[in-house]
Amino acid sequence: MKAFVAVAVLAFVVCAQALSEEQKNKIKQISTECQQKSGVDQQLIQKARKGEFTNDPKLKAHLLCFAQKAGFMNEKNEIQSEAIKAKITPDVGADEATKVTQKCAAIKSATPEQTAFDVFKCFFDNTTKHISLS
Template sequence: MKSFAFVLALTFVVAVYGLTEEQKEKIKAYHKDCSASSGVNQDLITKARKGEFVEDPKLMEHLFCFSKKAGFQNEAGDIQTDVIKAKLGAEIKDSATVDQLIKKCAIKKATPQKTAFDTIKCYYESTPQHISLA
């Protein structure tokens, strides 16, 4: 699926069916920018690509950076449910399924970084197929 919300599961793994080259390039650019600004250990990204999400502050910062760039969270860390819903809805034609996924995964936590981390992890665990972009 090309939905950017799944791309959120994301920075590293994406359920990709018909993702355009432009979208792939944006994702790679977001990853590169966020890696540089967060200083995340690339081994943690490799693990996340395989579904092993280590609760590391730099990884969490990386995911928050990506989430902001994708429009899923604003600068304050608030979840942008309408953006997520619109992007998910473009791929998942069943609005009840979209609403369920958002209700399950897009939950505000104590910090914006923890929100991004947990949301991405939940999307990863809740989507059936993942293809590495890097």
């Protein structure tokens, strides 16, 4: 299963009750792998899960790693809006998922890391339900 959003960041973006144990374990596994790869401080991840996105290069690297491993960005660092939309629709509804995906998936920043950071933050700021996905 490919997990998404927000910090996620992050925390990111869907209702925790809707995730199966398998999905939660996959999210945790991806997050652990990306934390080891990026070297980000666990406190920055936890802050992001609450919507406090610290402008930190290691956090941005973590979010990029997470987005790629979860299938939300491809190897060319392009946002995979349909994959994101499919993951969040059951939790936020089709209308909200379409609206927020159109808005957030259009973000293109100077670097892939900044894009991942900005997209996670956008989803967190623009959805009504949030969970930690990174």
